[in-house]
Amino acid sequence: MKLKLLACFLFLAATQLQAQEYFPKNDGVKSRNTNYTVFKNAKIHVNPASVIQNGMFAIQNGKITAVGKNISVPANSVLIDLKGKEVYPSFIDLYSDFGIPKPERAESSSDQPQYDAGREGYYWNDHIRAETDAVAEFKYNQEEASKLHKAGFGVVNTHVPDGIIRGTGTLATLNPEGTEGDRIIKEYSAQYLSFEKSVQSRQSYPTSIMGAMALLRQVYLDADWYAGGNADNTDLALEALNNNKNLVQIFATDNLLDEFRADKIGDEFGIQYVILGSGNEFERLDKVKSSGATYIVPLNFPDAYDVENPFMAEHVSLEDMKHWNQAPANLKMLAEKKVPFTLTTHGLDAEKDFHKNLLKAIEYGLKKEDALAALTTVPAKVIGQEGKLGEIKEGAWANFIITSGDYFDKESSLYENWVQGKRAIIEDMGTTPITGKYDLKLNGNSYTLNITGEPTEPKAEVKLGDTKIGSKLSFEDNWMNLLLSSPDTTKTEFIRLVANIPSETNTISGKAILPDGKETSFTAEKSSAEKNSEEDKKEDKNHPEVLPVSFPNKAYGFSELPKRQDVLFRNATVWTGEAEGTLQNTDVLVKDGKIAKIGKDLNVGRAKVIDATGKHLTAGIVDEHSHLASSAINESGQNSSAEVSMEDVVDPTDIGIYYDLAGGVTSMQILHGSANPIGGRSAIVKLKWGEDAEDMIYNNSPKFIKFALGENVKQSNWGSNVRFPQTRMGVEQVFTDYFSRAKAYEEAKANGGDDFRKDIEMETLVEILNGERFVTSHSYIQSEINMLMKVAENFGFNINTFTHILEGYKVADKMKEHGVGGSTFSDWWAYKYEVNDAIPYNAAIMHSQGITVAINSDDAEMSRRLNQEAAKSVKYGGLSEEEAWKFVTLNPAKLLHIDDRVGSIKAGKDADLVLWNNHPLSIYAKPEKTMIEGVVYFDIERDKQMRKQIEQQRNELIGQMLEAKNEGVITQPVTKKEETHIHCNTLEEIH
Known part of the structure; x- marks a missing residue:
C-alpha cells in the first residue's frame, strides 16, 4: 500500500512539474547569468x-x-587564455537537410502509373510543394550536430529535400545547449527548387528533365495569374509560391548541364537562382561566370579507379579519368574566375571527409582566404546575414571555432566550436598537438618519424632510411608511448619509447627501453621548413599534374574552340545540289562563314587554299530525324506533351556529335520520342562540337513539333492499361479533343484580356492551327497516315512531314494531294508488327509521285553513314546519284524549312560543307573535313593526332591512378558502362 501511495505521489509531482512549464518564469525568482x-x-x-x-x-x-x-x-568575466591558438568564424552550410525527417515514399497497391494529383486544395501537380515549411519539421539532432561541429559548422540553412518546388528553408544554428526557439535565426530563409520529383507522390508527370522545366514555366505563369485574383478556388501551393518569391531562391542540380538549365528558367522569369552545383563548373567557366549565380559547391571528389587490371582499365572513359584528375581544382578555377561560391557538406560524411577534401582543394591551388570566405562571409551575404554571421565582430553571433593552428593545415586540430556562445568540445585544449615530421635519434640510429591524425588519436609512420619500421603509437594525458620493431628484420624484437610532452615544444625527449632491457634516451626534433628534404618537398605537392580542360571535356574535345576562317577549296568535284548539278574541277570560296563564290580559277585573296583535286565537295548532310545530343527523349507522363521542348535538353557533350561530323552530318532535327500522340517541340541544331547548347541551335529556328501514331502511343508494349489512348481509334480522338480545346482556348484568349490564364501546351497547339509550327509525325500504317491528314484538314492545317512512313508507298498520291513530305528509312523492316509491309522501294516510289523525300536515321549508328543509306535508293528504285544525294541534304533541309541556309552549295548559303576523299555515295568514302559556317569541326588529320593524344592522356592518367593506389588512397572498382541505344520509344524517369 505504501508503495502504491508513493507511486501516486511521484506521478502527481511529475505532472505538476510538467504543468508548471506552461507558465512564464518570474525573472525575479530565477537569476540570469550575465557574465x-x-x-x-x-x-x-x-x-x-x-x-x-x-x-x-x-x-x-x-x-x-x-x-x-x-x-x-x-x-x-570568465577569462580563457588562447595563447598559441587561432580563432575563426564558424562555418555556414546553405544546402542542408539537418534536423528534417526523411520524407516517406508514397506506396501503392497498384503497379499502374498515377496521372492525377493526390491532394485537394493544392496545385494540379503533386511535385509542386511550395507550401512546405522546414521550420515546422525542424528538430535538433545532437548526433548529426556533433558531426557538423567537428567539421567547423555552426549554422545550416536546412530544408525538406523533396519535390520540384520544395518550399521554404529555415536558418538554424547548431547551438548544443539551446532550445529550438534559440536556434532558429530566420524562420523562412530561402525557397528551394530542383528538377526532382517528390517521393511523397506517385504522380507520373513529369517523367523527364524537359517536363520538369515545362512544369516550372507553367507554375510561374500560373502564380502570376493567381496573384491577380483570377482563380475561383484557393490554391495553397500557388499562394505559398507567391509569398516566397522575395526569398533567396536556391536551385538544386546534380550536373553541369542542369545548372545551365536552371539558370535558363531563372533568366526567363527574372529570377537569379543560387545554384547547388555539381563540382564540374571548371568545364565551362565562362558560361558559369555569365550566369551571374552564386554557386553552392559540394566537396565530393571522385575516387581514383583501380586500373591495375589492364583489361578492365580499357572500360574507364577518358572523360571519367579527366574528371578524377581535374575536379579537385574546380574551386581554384572558380575563385580565379571570380565566381562567387560557398561550400556544402552535401553528399559527404561531414565528420570524415569535409576537412580532408577541403585541404585537397587547397593543395590544388585554392587560396585559404577564398576557402574561408566560401565558408563564412559569402554564405552570410547570400542569406542576408552580413555582420551577424561569418565574422568575429561586435554585434555578431558568438559563432566561432578554436584551433591549434592554421585550420587549413593538415596538422592542425579543431578544439572547440562555439555556437551562440555555447561550447561544443571537440578535443581537449589541454592536449599538446604532436603531429608533424620529426628527426628521431635513438641508439645511434636516425629515424624519420611522421605523426598524423587527431591530437588524441595520432598515428605514426617510422622509417629508417627508406625502410619502413613497424610502429604503434598511443597518446594520453600528454604521455606518448611508441612501440618500434627492431631494425633487424630477422628478429622479432621491439624498442619501447616513452615521453611526457611539454606544451609548445618542437622537441620530444624521453626514455627508450631496448630489446635487451637496457635503458637509453631518445630525442625527436620537429623538422623545420628549411630542413625538409627534396623528398619532403615533393610530398608537399601532393597532387598529380592537372590535365588541361577541353571542349567538351572528353575524348576528341578541342583544347581551344576552332575559329572561323576564309577557305578556298581548289579544283574539287562539286555536288551543288542545285540546277547546275555536279561540277568538275571547280573552286568554292568560303568567306565570313558563307559560300561566297563557285567557279573556276577563283581569286584566293586572304583565304586558306585547300587542294581538293580528285576529291568531292558536298553540302553537309542533314538528318531530319535524330535523337542524338539530348539528355531526354520522351515526356511520357501525359498523352500530350506539347509544352515541352527538346531545345531545353540539348546535350553538346554527346560523343555522337563528333561521330556524326566524321560521317559528314552538319545539321539535324532532334525530335521528341513517340511515347504519346502529341509529343514535344523539336530542336533543330548544327553539330558545333565543343560549343554550348545554345550555340548549336539554329538562330530563328523554324518551329516544329513531334506527333506519333501506332504501337508506341497506344502503349502496346508498356504493360499499362491506365493512360488514354489504348487503341488506334483512341489516338485519333486525342488529336480531335486537343485541337478542339486549342480552338476554344484561342477564342477565350481573344476575349480574355489581362485576366486570361496562359497555357503553354495550348499556346503550342494554337501555333499549329495558325501554321506557325510544323508537325513531324511518327507513322507506319497507311490507315493512320490517312487519319492524321484528315484530322489536320478538318482543323485547317497540314502535316509537314511523315517520318518513318514505311507504308508511304501505299498512300503517296494522297500525301501529294495533302502537301506532306516523307522522311523514311532506306531498308528497315520487320522489327515490329506494324512495319511488316515495309519495302526498300518506299523512298523511290514516294519520290516518283512528286513528294519531297528524305532518308533519316532515328539511330545514332545509322546517322554516321547516311551517305550510304542514300545510295541504297540508287539500287532500290533506280534514282540518279544526284537525286539520291538530295535525300540526305537538300530534301531534309526543305522539310525542315532551312533550305535557304543549308542543303546545297549555292552562293549566299551557310558554308556547311564536307570534303570527301571519294565519291560520297561510295562505301569507301570518308569525310576529310567537315565545316559548319566556315569553321572546321572535323578534320581527319586532327583526328589521327587526337587518337595519339587520347592514348597518351589515358596512359598518363592510368599512371597517376596507379601511383595514387600505391600511396594508399581509396579507389573505386571499374565497371563496364553500357551505352544506351536511343530510339523513339526510349523512356526515362526522373526521380
Whole structure:
C-alpha cells in the first residue's frame, strides 16, 4: 500500500512539474547569468581579409560584444587564455537537410502509373510543394550536430529535400545547449527548387528533365495569374509560391548541364537562382561566370579507379579519368574566375571527409582566404546575414571555432566550436598537438618519424632510411608511448619509447627501453621548413599534374574552340545540289562563314587554299530525324506533351556529335520520342562540337513539333492499361479533343484580356492551327497516315512531314494531294508488327509521285553513314546519284524549312560543307573535313593526332591512378558502362 501511495505521489509531482512549464518564469525568482566570457592571446581571423595577432574578444548572451588588440575586461568575466591558438568564424552550410525527417515514399497497391494529383486544395501537380515549411519539421539532432561541429559548422540553412518546388528553408544554428526557439535565426530563409520529383507522390508527370522545366514555366505563369485574383478556388501551393518569391531562391542540380538549365528558367522569369552545383563548373567557366549565380559547391571528389587490371582499365572513359584528375581544382578555377561560391557538406560524411577534401582543394591551388570566405562571409551575404554571421565582430553571433593552428593545415586540430556562445568540445585544449615530421635519434640510429591524425588519436609512420619500421603509437594525458620493431628484420624484437610532452615544444625527449632491457634516451626534433628534404618537398605537392580542360571535356574535345576562317577549296568535284548539278574541277570560296563564290580559277585573296583535286565537295548532310545530343527523349507522363521542348535538353557533350561530323552530318532535327500522340517541340541544331547548347541551335529556328501514331502511343508494349489512348481509334480522338480545346482556348484568349490564364501546351497547339509550327509525325500504317491528314484538314492545317512512313508507298498520291513530305528509312523492316509491309522501294516510289523525300536515321549508328543509306535508293528504285544525294541534304533541309541556309552549295548559303576523299555515295568514302559556317569541326588529320593524344592522356592518367593506389588512397572498382541505344520509344524517369 505504501508503495502504491508513493507511486501516486511521484506521478502527481511529475505532472505538476510538467504543468508548471506552461507558465512564464518570474525573472525575479530565477537569476540570469550575465557574465562575460573573454578570450585573450588568440590569433583572431575576424574575416577572410582581416587577422588580429594576440587579440581579444568578449561574448555575452550569445553575441560578441567586443573585439580588438586590447579590450576592457568587465568585472564579471570568465577569462580563457588562447595563447598559441587561432580563432575563426564558424562555418555556414546553405544546402542542408539537418534536423528534417526523411520524407516517406508514397506506396501503392497498384503497379499502374498515377496521372492525377493526390491532394485537394493544392496545385494540379503533386511535385509542386511550395507550401512546405522546414521550420515546422525542424528538430535538433545532437548526433548529426556533433558531426557538423567537428567539421567547423555552426549554422545550416536546412530544408525538406523533396519535390520540384520544395518550399521554404529555415536558418538554424547548431547551438548544443539551446532550445529550438534559440536556434532558429530566420524562420523562412530561402525557397528551394530542383528538377526532382517528390517521393511523397506517385504522380507520373513529369517523367523527364524537359517536363520538369515545362512544369516550372507553367507554375510561374500560373502564380502570376493567381496573384491577380483570377482563380475561383484557393490554391495553397500557388499562394505559398507567391509569398516566397522575395526569398533567396536556391536551385538544386546534380550536373553541369542542369545548372545551365536552371539558370535558363531563372533568366526567363527574372529570377537569379543560387545554384547547388555539381563540382564540374571548371568545364565551362565562362558560361558559369555569365550566369551571374552564386554557386553552392559540394566537396565530393571522385575516387581514383583501380586500373591495375589492364583489361578492365580499357572500360574507364577518358572523360571519367579527366574528371578524377581535374575536379579537385574546380574551386581554384572558380575563385580565379571570380565566381562567387560557398561550400556544402552535401553528399559527404561531414565528420570524415569535409576537412580532408577541403585541404585537397587547397593543395590544388585554392587560396585559404577564398576557402574561408566560401565558408563564412559569402554564405552570410547570400542569406542576408552580413555582420551577424561569418565574422568575429561586435554585434555578431558568438559563432566561432578554436584551433591549434592554421585550420587549413593538415596538422592542425579543431578544439572547440562555439555556437551562440555555447561550447561544443571537440578535443581537449589541454592536449599538446604532436603531429608533424620529426628527426628521431635513438641508439645511434636516425629515424624519420611522421605523426598524423587527431591530437588524441595520432598515428605514426617510422622509417629508417627508406625502410619502413613497424610502429604503434598511443597518446594520453600528454604521455606518448611508441612501440618500434627492431631494425633487424630477422628478429622479432621491439624498442619501447616513452615521453611526457611539454606544451609548445618542437622537441620530444624521453626514455627508450631496448630489446635487451637496457635503458637509453631518445630525442625527436620537429623538422623545420628549411630542413625538409627534396623528398619532403615533393610530398608537399601532393597532387598529380592537372590535365588541361577541353571542349567538351572528353575524348576528341578541342583544347581551344576552332575559329572561323576564309577557305578556298581548289579544283574539287562539286555536288551543288542545285540546277547546275555536279561540277568538275571547280573552286568554292568560303568567306565570313558563307559560300561566297563557285567557279573556276577563283581569286584566293586572304583565304586558306585547300587542294581538293580528285576529291568531292558536298553540302553537309542533314538528318531530319535524330535523337542524338539530348539528355531526354520522351515526356511520357501525359498523352500530350506539347509544352515541352527538346531545345531545353540539348546535350553538346554527346560523343555522337563528333561521330556524326566524321560521317559528314552538319545539321539535324532532334525530335521528341513517340511515347504519346502529341509529343514535344523539336530542336533543330548544327553539330558545333565543343560549343554550348545554345550555340548549336539554329538562330530563328523554324518551329516544329513531334506527333506519333501506332504501337508506341497506344502503349502496346508498356504493360499499362491506365493512360488514354489504348487503341488506334483512341489516338485519333486525342488529336480531335486537343485541337478542339486549342480552338476554344484561342477564342477565350481573344476575349480574355489581362485576366486570361496562359497555357503553354495550348499556346503550342494554337501555333499549329495558325501554321506557325510544323508537325513531324511518327507513322507506319497507311490507315493512320490517312487519319492524321484528315484530322489536320478538318482543323485547317497540314502535316509537314511523315517520318518513318514505311507504308508511304501505299498512300503517296494522297500525301501529294495533302502537301506532306516523307522522311523514311532506306531498308528497315520487320522489327515490329506494324512495319511488316515495309519495302526498300518506299523512298523511290514516294519520290516518283512528286513528294519531297528524305532518308533519316532515328539511330545514332545509322546517322554516321547516311551517305550510304542514300545510295541504297540508287539500287532500290533506280534514282540518279544526284537525286539520291538530295535525300540526305537538300530534301531534309526543305522539310525542315532551312533550305535557304543549308542543303546545297549555292552562293549566299551557310558554308556547311564536307570534303570527301571519294565519291560520297561510295562505301569507301570518308569525310576529310567537315565545316559548319566556315569553321572546321572535323578534320581527319586532327583526328589521327587526337587518337595519339587520347592514348597518351589515358596512359598518363592510368599512371597517376596507379601511383595514387600505391600511396594508399581509396579507389573505386571499374565497371563496364553500357551505352544506351536511343530510339523513339526510349523512356526515362526522373526521380
